[in-house]
Amino acid sequence: MPPRIHSSGCPPLLLNCVPESISSSCSSSLAVRSSSRPLAWMTAQTQSPRCANNFSTTAPRGLNKVQRKMREWIKGPGQQFAEPTGEGKPNYLMGSTDRPFPINPLFKSQPVLSDGAREKIYSAVMERGMPLKAVSARYSVDMRRVAAVVRMKEVERQWEASGKPFAKPYAKAIQGMLPIQHLGPDEPAFEPINDIHVHSYTMQQVFQPAAESKHFTRVDAAKAFGEHILPADEKMRIPELIQLERDLELGIEPADANKKFLEATRESEKAFAATKEAQLQREEDRKTRVESGRFEFRFERINAGAVGHDGRARGAVGWRYGVPFNDRKRGVVKIPTKVE
Amino acid sequence: MDADCEMKLRQTWNKYNLYNLFAYKKTPHIVRTHFQQKWAAKAATRGYHGEHIKERQWQHMFSRRLLSVVDMDPEYMAKHDGSEQGAGRGSGRDWKPDDPTTKPARNGGSKSALPTPYMNMTYAPMERRLDVAVFRALFASSARQARQFVVHGAVKVNGMKMKYPGYLLNPGDMFQVDPDKVMLATGRKKETSFAKQKTAKSGAALARQAKIEAAGEGEEAATEVDQASTKSGEAVAEGEALDEIAANPGDVATLKKLLARAKFIADSPSADLSAKRKKALRTVMKDVRELMKRLGKASANRADTKGNLVDDLTAALSKLELSPAEQREAEQAEYKKEAEADEQKTLARKGIPMLSDLERKILEESMAREAENPRDFSKPYATPWQPRRYMSPFVFIPRYLEVNQNICAAVYLRHPVARQGLAEVPTPFENLTNQLAFNWYLRRG
Numbered sequence: 001m002p003p004r005i006h007s008s009g010c011p012p013l014l015l016n017c018v019p020e021s022i023s024s025s026c027s028s029s030l031a032v033r034s035s036s037r038p039l040a041w042m043t044a045q046t047q048s049p050r051c052a053n054n055f056s057t058t059a060p061r062g063l064n065k066v067q068r069k070m071r072e073w074i075k076g077p078g079q080q081f082a083e084p085t086g087e088g089k090p091n092y093l094m095g096s097t098d099r100p101f102p103i104n105p106l107f108k109s110q111p112v113l114s115d116g117a118r119e120k121i122y123s124a125v126m127e128r129g130m131p132l133k134a135v136s137a138r139y140s141v142d143m144r145r146v147a148a149v150v151r152m153k154e155v156e157r158q159w160e161a162s163g164k165p166f167a168k169p170y171a172k173a174i175q176g177m178l179p180i181q182h183l184g185p186d187e188p189a190f191e192p193i194n195d196i197h198v199h200s201y202t203m204q205q206v207f208q209p210a211a212e213s214k215h216f217t218r219v220d221a222a223k224a225f226g227e228h229i230l231p232a233d234e235k236m237r238i239p240e241l242i243q244l245e246r247d248l249e250l251g252i253e254p255a256d257a258n259k260k261f262l263e264a265t266r267e268s269e270k271a272f273a274a275t276k277e278a279q280l281q282r283e284e285d286r287k288t289r290v291e292s293g294r295f296e297f298r299f300e301r302i303n304a305g306a307v308g309h310d311g312r313a314r315g316a317v318g319w320r321y322g323v324p325f326n327d328r329k330r331g332v333v334k335i336p337t338k339v340e
Numbered sequence: 341m342d343a344d345c346e347m348k349l350r351q352t353w354n355k356y357n358l359y360n361l362f363a364y365k366k367t368p369h370i371v372r373t374h375f376q377q378k379w380a381a382k383a384a385t386r387g388y389h390g391e392h393i394k395e396r397q398w399q400h401m402f403s404r405r406l407l408s409v410v411d412m413d414p415e416y417m418a419k420h421d422g423s424e425q426g427a428g429r430g431s432g433r434d435w436k437p438d439d440p441t442t443k444p445a446r447n448g449g450s451k452s453a454l455p456t457p458y459m460n461m462t463y464a465p466m467e468r469r470l471d472v473a474v475f476r477a478l479f480a481s482s483a484r485q486a487r488q489f490v491v492h493g494a495v496k497v498n499g500m501k502m503k504y505p506g507y508l509l510n511p512g513d514m515f516q517v518d519p520d521k522v523m524l525a526t527g528r529k530k531e532t533s534f535a536k537q538k539t540a541k542s543g544a545a546l547a548r549q550a551k552i553e554a555a556g557e558g559e560e561a562a563t564e565v566d567q568a569s570t571k572s573g574e575a576v577a578e579g580e581a582l583d584e585i586a587a588n589p590g591d592v593a594t595l596k597k598l599l600a601r602a603k604f605i606a607d608s609p610s611a612d613l614s615a616k617r618k619k620a621l622r623t624v625m626k627d628v629r630e631l632m633k634r635l636g637k638a639s640a641n642r643a644d645t646k647g648n649l650v651d652d653l654t655a656a657l658s659k660l661e662l663s664p665a666e667q668r669e670a671e672q673a674e675y676k677k678e679a680e681a682d683e684q685k686t687l688a689r690k691g692i693p694m695l696s697d698l699e700r701k702i703l704e705e706s707m708a709r710e711a712e713n714p715r716d717f718s719k720p721y722a723t724p725w726q727p728r729r730y731m732s733p734f735v736f737i738p739r740y741l742e743v744n745q746n747i748c749a750a751v752y753l754r755h756p757v758a759r760q761g762l763a764e765v766p767t768p769f770e771n772l773t774n775q776l777a778f779n780w781y782l783r784r785g
Contacts, residue, residue: 066347070359081358084732091732093362100736101768103366106457108762109736112743144512145742148751151514152744159747163600167519169713169725170526171745174478177727177735191739195409195759210426218422232412232422245418335504339497339513 084177091177098179109179111190113141113149115171117183121146122153133238133265140189143237196235201226240264348387349768351475352482355730366770381776385769389463390472392484397506398466402781406461408758416447459775460763464756467740467765470495470515471505476766477743477750478735479517480525481728489525494518509752516749520719527721528728599628738764 063071085091090109092100098108113121121139124130125146136143159166181190208224210216222231233239240261247257290297307316311323319325326332347360367380390398424445427433436442466472471487474495480486489495490505496516497507509515695703713724737743740757743750756764767774 069363070356073359073362074355078355078359078362078730081733082355082729084727090735093358093733100733101361101766103364103770104460104768106460106761106763106771107766110739112737115746118744142753144753148512148514148742148753149744152742152747152749152751155516155749156744156747163597165519166746167523167748168746170519170523170727170748173526173727174735174745177732178737192411192759194412194414195757196412197757198408198410200405215423216426221422233417236412236414236417238414241414242417245415249418335506335508336502337508338510339500339502339507 084173086176088176088180090179111179111181113145113190114175114180114182117181118149118153120183121149125150126153131262131265131269133240133268134262136193137238137241137261137265139183140191140193141183142191142193142195145191193238194236194241196232196237199225199229201229238265240268348391349384350388350391350482351472352484353728353731353734354482358730358733361733361768364768367773378776378780381769381773382780385463385767385773385777388768390466390469390483392471392487393466393469393506399781401465403465404778404782406458406758407464407755408456408458408461410447411759413447416445420445454761456758456760457763457771458758459771459778460767461756461758461765462774462778462781463767464765465508467738467756468508468752469505470497470502470507470509473509473515473741473750473752474517476738477515477517477741478526478737478745479522479748479750481731485525489517489521494521511752511754514749514751516747519748522748523719523725524721526728526731527725530720530722596632599625599632736766738766740764 081091081093090097090100092098092109093102096102098110099105100109101107117139121135121141124135124138125132130138132143132146135141136146139146141149156166181187183190202222202225204225206224210220214220217231218233219231222229233242236242243264244257244261247260248254252260286300288299290299302317304318307313307320311320327334347364349360349364350357367384372380386395386398425432432444433442435444467476471490472483474480474486474489475483480489487505490507491503493501493503494517495502497509497513499514499516502515710724716723719725738756740752740754741750742753758764769777
């Protein structure tokens with residue numbers, strides 16, 4: 001609760017009237033009363049001419065201890081947090097550079113990309129046509145982040161073209177209050193790019209008897225956790241990096257190894273695009289489009305029998321007799337689960 | 341102790357919340373039963389994480405599967421296939437400090453010694469909510485305000501308006517917030533006319549005093565300027581250079597921008613323009629088109645008339661964005677400006693010279709700054725925009741979001757994860773409190 005502010009002035013009730021009544025002309029009855037018992041009033045007035053709430057037997061409600069301490073802090077040492085530092089540095093409690101919550105050392109405010117860094121990524125992808133994987137490895141920025149940066153830069157360009165104003169002062173202020181990285185050559189890696197998800201099957205300890213002579217590798221370990229568990233090598237987001245390291249280990253020139261890496265990433269991107277396209281093509285092949293001046297009708301071959309044992313299978317199409325729709329029922333969540 | 345229990349931390353940039361963050365102490369857990377500890381931890385953490393969400397809703401969202409990642413080092417993976425960990429007697433070869441070849445290979449080096457703080461991930465599902473994500477992306481000053489923005493239709497997900505604050509973002513979703521709302525949430529409060537009157541009344545005497553003092557200083561400043569004027573000789577020539585700059589063919593681009601802005605105002609569905617203002621808008625658009633045509637035909641037009649026209653049109657356009665009351669206010673400001681300009685003119689007649697190079701540069705810079713962060717009475721926040729007070733200690737962006745502040749958009753890259761020594765869920769509580777809260781929601785014992 002915010003601290004209450006109490007005015008130090010007098011309550012505007014009877015008291016304001018009293019001195020006048022004593023002197024001359026408030027109301028006759030009051031004047032009579034005051035003349036009959038003048039002393040108490042007079043003394044009270046003379047003792048504290050500014051505020052005479054010694055009539056009230058209730059103690060004034062001041063701040064309690066906690067509120068007082070809070071106000072003292074806000075007016076004193078808390079003042080340094082009122083404005084940003086102005087030096088392009090964060091301004092966290094206790095003078096920390098990366099810990100916004102003083103008692104939780106396990107959450108850190110990690111640097112974000114500067115506007116220049118985002119431009120670098122955008123130009124690498126859109127102007128120089130580098131594959132996402134290569135850009136990610138080059139700047140040590142997660143592939144998903146690279147994609148997001150490019151996507152939002154595209155929107156930015158659209159805004160610029162249509163004359164929609166940016167939130168420039170806001171952006172500048174925020175960038176001045178955050179830890180920032182510019183993706184320069186002498187900066188540390190921005191973020192780990194080779195994270196692999198820890199599968200819940202691999203969070204247990206497994207006792208697996210193996211022959212002493214067996215060469216038990218990561219692949220065998222994955223098998224031991226479960227048939228469908230992939231070894232770490234296959235879960236890597238940029239497996240080409242392992243090959244790059246192997247090439248360097250074999251003594252191939254770094255420039256050549258890098259060239260090979262770039263080629264490999266380009267190839268993998270092409271292959272990914274080809275599979276996506278094939279998938280879209282398959283979907284398109286199932287449809288028949290009929291153009292009729294105003295509308296385009298799309299027909300698709302559907303198996304009406306594939307509705308599951310209760311007629312409510314996820315992929316089922318159409319309304320089925322006797323199976324009520326639940327989509328408007330009370331208690332059923334209507335919030336969409338995805339937006340595409 | 342009791343005072344600490346009452347101290348609630350919230351998802352807000354309020355200064356009282358800042359004090360609470362500062363004064364919050366680790367709770368001593370030993371003196372209570374296990375149930376009491378769990379209850380207190382749950383109460384404290386829920387006060388921060390989605391305090392505006394019903395408990396039952398959160399119970400449905402809670403997941404005991406806590407996500408984590410391991411950073412694999414490609415160099416380690418290239419050199420080792422993992423078999424070295426089972427070498428020797430089954431748990432790796434012994435390390436003899438005098439023999440470097442026996443040094444155990446470890447993925448990630450010394451970092452891997454840190455534990456993964458899984459328990460700090462208790463409230464990870466909450467971070468998926470749209471309103472919480474809007475707050476985390478620094479587009480709103482509290483989670484409740486973020487929720488209001490969503491409900492009021494100021495937030496888009498993947499380009500579509502999303503009105504449900506409980507929408508759970510999927511990895512790769514982009515959300516955009518109306519920049520005006522963001523500037524309102526993160527900027528200083530606009531001084532209302534009532535407050536202005538109040539301060540004007542109370543400060544009237546002060547102002548009078550200041551005026552008297554300023555008059556004296558003004559005279560001094562005028563004499564200084566006079567001295568400076570005698571020093572600069574090539575003033576007139578520089579004035580001609582300024583005219584040439586104005587004659588550059590950047591005007592067509594400015595006009596195009598003007599036209600786009602006029603269209604933007606006309607098309608924006610929220611602007612309920614009156615018939616009168618619509619008419620005025622049409623006139624402006626017509627004028628702009630005509631001017632563009634003329635510019636295309638005869639580029640040898642007088643530079644100053646062109647410049648004046650563009651300025652007039654800009655002014656007319658900016659007026660159209662205001663409501664009648666605000667227009668009046670703006671007009672008053674304009675009168676004031678005109679009066680000032682007149683004053684300057686009289687000064688110039690007295691013999692103030694044209695601008696020097698440095699002065700012109702400074703003027704241009706300040707004009708650019710003004711164009712970027714203009715004084716605009718139509719905005720619901722104080723202009724020129726400034727960050728609100730007590731904002732900076734709350735400013736951080738978690739790694740699962742990538743934010744572009746220029747367009748007030750952000751992408752939810754992935755779910756928050758725990759990694760060695762770090763948990764990505766922004767929680768003000770220590771590990772033990774989070775662990776107790778997690779145990780509460782496990783609903784065992």
